[in-house]
Amino acid sequence: MYWINTIIQGALVGGLYALFATGLSLMFGVMRIINLAHGDFIVLSAYLAVVVINCIGVNPLVALAVVVPLMFGVGYLLQRGLLNFTMGSDILPPLLVTFGLSVVIQNVLLELFSADSRRLQLPWLETASVRIGDQLAIGLMPTSVFVVAVIVIGGIEFMLYRTDLGRAFRATSDDPDTARLYGVNNRNIYALATAIALAVVSIAGVLFGIRTIFDPTIGPARLLYAFEVVIIGGLGSLWGTLAGGIILGVAQAIGAAFDPSWDTLAGHVVFLVVLLFRPRGLFPKTFDP
Amino acid sequence: MNLLQTEDLVASYGDFQALFGVSLAIEQGETVAIIGANGAGKSTLLRTICGLLRSRHPTDVRFDGKPIGSLEPEQIIALGIAMVPEGRRPFPSLNVEDNLRMGAYCGRIGPWTLERIYTLFPNLAERRLAMSPTLSGGQQQMLAIGRALMANPKLLLCDELSLGLAPIVIRDIYAAMPGIRDEGTTILIVEQDIQRALRAANRVYCMQKGRVTLQGRPSALSRDQIKLAYFGV
Numbered sequence: 001m002y003w004i005n006t007i008i009q010g011a012l013v014g015g016l017y018a019l020f021a022t023g024l025s026l027m028f029g030v031m032r033i034i035n036l037a038h039g040d041f042i043v044l045s046a047y048l049a050v051v052v053i054n055c056i057g058v059n060p061l062v063a064l065a066v067v068v069p070l071m072f073g074v075g076y077l078l079q080r081g082l083l084n085f086t087m088g089s090d091i092l093p094p095l096l097v098t099f100g101l102s103v104v105i106q107n108v109l110l111e112l113f114s115a116d117s118r119r120l121q122l123p124w125l126e127t128a129s130v131r132i133g134d135q136l137a138i139g140l141m142p143t144s145v146f147v148v149a150v151i152v153i154g155g156i157e158f159m160l161y162r163t164d165l166g167r168a169f170r171a172t173s174d175d176p177d178t179a180r181l182y183g184v185n186n187r188n189i190y191a192l193a194t195a196i197a198l199a200v201v202s203i204a205g206v207l208f209g210i211r212t213i214f215d216p217t218i219g220p221a222r223l224l225y226a227f228e229v230v231i232i233g234g235l236g237s238l239w240g241t242l243a244g245g246i247i248l249g250v251a252q253a254i255g256a257a258f259d260p261s262w263d264t265l266a267g268h269v270v271f272l273v274v275l276l277f278r279p280r281g282l283f284p285k286t287f288d289p
Numbered sequence: 290m291n292l293l294q295t296e297d298l299v300a301s302y303g304d305f306q307a308l309f310g311v312s313l314a315i316e317q318g319e320t321v322a323i324i325g326a327n328g329a330g331k332s333t334l335l336r337t338i339c340g341l342l343r344s345r346h347p348t349d350v351r352f353d354g355k356p357i358g359s360l361e362p363e364q365i366i367a368l369g370i371a372m373v374p375e376g377r378r379p380f381p382s383l384n385v386e387d388n389l390r391m392g393a394y395c396g397r398i399g400p401w402t403l404e405r406i407y408t409l410f411p412n413l414a415e416r417r418l419a420m421s422p423t424l425s426g427g428q429q430q431m432l433a434i435g436r437a438l439m440a441n442p443k444l445l446l447c448d449e450l451s452l453g454l455a456p457i458v459i460r461d462i463y464a465a466m467p468g469i470r471d472e473g474t475t476i477l478i479v480e481q482d483i484q485r486a487l488r489a490a491n492r493v494y495c496m497q498k499g500r501v502t503l504q505g506r507p508s509a510l511s512r513d514q515i516k517l518a519y520f521g522v
Contacts (some may be wrong), residue, residue, distance in 0.1 A: 062369065167383065171391050174380040180362040181339060181372050183395030184442060 001135040003257075008138060010253025011246045015146030016211065018245030019204035020222055021229035022153060023197030025241050028230070030173045030193040033083065033094045037101035039223030041198055042107055045071055045205025046115055046214050049120055060120040060210050075198030087190070090175025092158045102219065109216035122208035145207050147283040149245070152200055153238045159196075160238075169193060229269040243283060247274075292317045292475050293370075293444055294351045298344055300337045300517055309499040315444070320466065322490035324483050326519060330499040331479040333448045339372040339478075340365040345490035352444070366395045371442035375449045375479075377433040379421035381456040388418045388432055392439025396495065399441025400472045406435040409465055434462070439471065447478045451485060453457040461464065463489055497521050 020026065035041075045067055052063040086093035107242050128140035160166035165224020172179040172189045179184055208214065208222070225248065233244025248267050291314040298367070300308040307330050315321050323331045336342045337350065340362035344350050347359035366372075371392070379388050385390055389406055407414035410431040416424060421432060430450060433439040437445055451459040466489055470476060480486040486493060487507040495518035503510065503518030517522075 164390070165393060167387055168394060170382055170387075171380045174382050175378060177341060177362075177382070178374060178378045179391070181341070181366060181374060182391050183363045183366045184437065185361075185363045185393075 001133075002149070002223065003135060007134055007198060008136075008251035008258045010095070010140065011251065012138070012146045012249070014246035014249030015142070015149035016204065016207060016245070017225050017229050017248050018149045018242040019200060019207065021123075021205075021233070021241045022149075022238060023201040024194070024223075024226045025230045025233075025235070025238060026156065026193055026197045026200070029236055030169050031083075031087065031190050032088065032091065034091075034096060034098070035194075036223065037105060037219075038098075038226055039219030039221065039253050040102045040105040040109075041071070041201045041219075042081070042205040042208060042222045043109065043214055043216060043219045044119070045198075045202035046120065046209035047109055047116040048202070049206045049209060049217075050113070050118055053120065059082035060122050060206055062127075063120075064203065066152060068199050068208055071202035072195045075195035076191045078198070079185060083194065084187050084190055085211065088104055088262040100213060102223075106190045106216050106219060107251050113216060115215055115217070117213040117215045118209070122207065122210045126210065126241040141211065143210070148203065148207065150204060151240060153242050156196065156243045159240070228267060232274045234278075234284035237281075237283045238281030244281070247282075272288035277287050291351075292353060293338065293477070295338070295344075296335070296351070297333075298337065298349045300333055300342050300344055302333075302342070303399075306498055308337065311496070311499070311501055312517070313494055313501065314502070315475060315477060316363075317443075317475055318470070318473060318519040319492060320470055320478070320486060321492045321494065322478045322480055322486035323478055323494045323496060324486045324497035324519065326481070328378075328498075329496040331447055331496055333374065334496070335448050335477070335479055338365075339370055341400055360495050363395070366440055366442070367397070368445055368448065369397065369441070369443035371437035371440040371444070372446040373430075373433045373448060373450065375436045375452065377429045379429050379432050379436075381420070381422045384418050384420050385413055385424070385432060388421050389413075389435050389439050392436035395440050397441040401441050405440075406438060409438075410435055419464060425458075426454050427461065430454060430458075430462055431465075433456060434465065434469075438474075444475045444477060447476065449479055449500055450480065450483050451480060459485065483519070495519055 002193050022037060027033050027035050032278045048067045048070060049060055050061040052066045053060060083094060086097045125141050129137045161162060161171055168184045168189055171188055172184055176186050229241055229244040229248050233240035247270060252263040252272040253265040256263035293315040298308055298311040307387050310332055325331050333342065340360055344358035346358040352359040352368055352370060380391060389403060396434060396459050400520050413431055421429065424432060450462055463485065467475065478486060478489060490507060493505065493507055494501050495515060499519060503514060
C-alpha cells in the first residue's frame with residue numbers, strides 16, 4: 001500500500017511537471033525556440049500572483065483570473081517585440097536572448113521581493129483529501145493540479161488539431177515561408193504561440209506556488225524538470241508530455257521513498273536512461289518524411 | 290486594364306542581382322507561360338510577384354492597378370495571387386485535406402471548395418486522410434495546385450509544374466489547366482519544358498539571364514527565334 005501511495009502521489013505531481021513542460025514544448029514545436037527563461041516565467045507568474053493577492057486580497061485561484069491574461073499579453077509582446085527579431089536559420093540568438101531574460105527576471109525579482117521564500121496560501125485546498133481505504137489518502141490539491149493539466153493539454157491539443165488556428169500553427173512549424181504564401185502571418189502566429197505558452201506557464205506557476213515555497217532563484221531548476229519531461233515524453237506530442245511528467249513525478253517519488261535526498265537524482269537517472277535507449281522520447285510524434 | 294503588370298522589375302538575393310528590368314503584362318483570363326533555362330530568373334520573378342522577394346520599388350509590380358511590390362506574401366494572397374511553389378512544398382505533418390484547407394486560410398470566397406478540388410483531382414479524394422509525404426510526386430503536385438486554388442485566386446502562379454515528374458503524370462496535371470481557366474482564373478506558368486509551355490499557353494515570354502528576350506503567341510514564334518531567346522546562341 002505504501003508503494004501504491006508513493007506512485008499515485010508521484011503521478012499527480014507529474015501533472016504539475018507536465019504543465020511546466022507544455023509551454024516549452026509548444027514554443028519549441030511551433031518556432032524551434034528553446035526558451036531558457038521558461039523556469040523564470042514560472043516563478044515570475046507566482047510572484048505576480050503574490051502582488052495580485054496583496055493588492056486586491058483574493059485567494060490564489062481567483063488571482064489566476066488576472067495572472068493568466070496578463071502573462072498571455074506578456075508572451076504576445078515578448079515575441080512580437082523581441083524574440084521575433086532573434087529568429088532565423090541560426091538557433092543561437094534566441095538561446096542567448098532568453099538566457100539573458102532569465103538573468104534579468106531573476107535579478108528583478110530579487111530586487112523587488114528579496115531572497116525570502118514565499119508561498120501562496122490556500123489552506124483549505126492544501127490539506128483537504130479523500131481517503132481511500134485505511135492507508136491511502138489522495139490530496140485534493142495534487143488531484144486538482146493533475147485535472148487542470150489534463151484539461152489544459154486537452155485544450156491545446158484540440159486547438160492544434162481541430163481549429164484553423166491550430167492548422168496554421170502546424171503548417172508554420174513545418175514550413176514558415178510556404179505558410180506565408182497561403183496567408184499566415186508568421187509573426188502573429190509566433191506571438192500567439194508564446195502567449196499561449198506563457199498563459200500555461202502562469203497556471204503552472206500559481207499552482208506551483210500553492211504547492212510549495214519559492215524564491216527568485218529556483219526558475220532554472222524548474223526549466224530542467226520541464227526539459228526532462230519534454231525529452232522523456234517525446235517531442236511534438238503533448239499527451240506524451242503528460243506521460244513524461246507522470247514518469248518523472250513517479251521516479252522522483254520512488255527515489256524519495258528510499259531516501260528523501262534522492263528524489264531529484266532519481267528523476268535525472270530516469271531521464272538519462274530514456275535519453276540513452278529512446279533518444280527521441282517515449283512517444284515522439286514529429287514527422288520524419 | 291492589365292491584371293498583372295511588372296515594369297522594369299529588378300530583384301536581388303543580397304548582392305546577387307537576378308532580375309534586370311523585367312517588364313510583362315498579363316490580362317485577365319490569359320494563360321501565360323514563362324520559359325527559360327536554369328538560372329534565367331523565372332522562379333525569381335514568381336517569388337517577387339508573390340512577395341517572398343522584395344522588388345526595388347513598390348510600383349514595380351502592379352496587380353489590378355494597385356502597387357503590390359512592398360506587400361508581404363500574406364497580404365498578396367489576400368488580394369488574389371496564389372502560388373504553387375517550386376518543389377510543391379506540401380506541409381509534411383498535415384494530411385491531404387488539412388493541406389488543402391490551409392489554402393483557404395486567407396478566407397477568399399469563390400468557386401473552389403474541397404469538393405471541387407476532389408472532382409478536379411480524384412486521386413486526392415481517394416487519399417484525403419493520407420499524410421502528404423506519402424503521396425507520389427504527381428499527387429503532391431496536384432495537392433499543391435489544389436491548395437493554391439482553395440484560395441480562390443484571380444491569378445495562379447505555377448512554378449515548374451513538370452519538375453521531376455514522369456511525362457504521363459505531367460500530362461494529367463496539364464489536363465487540369467482548362468478547367469481552372471474556365472473558372473476565369475488567370476494562369477502564369479513557369480516551365481522549362483518548352484513544348485509543354487507552348488501548348489498550354491496563349492502567350493509566352495522567354496527569359497535569359499534575368500531579362501525578357503522574346504515574347505509572343507506560340508503560333509507566331511519560330512523554332513529558331515525561341516532557340517536564340519532561350520540559349521542566346
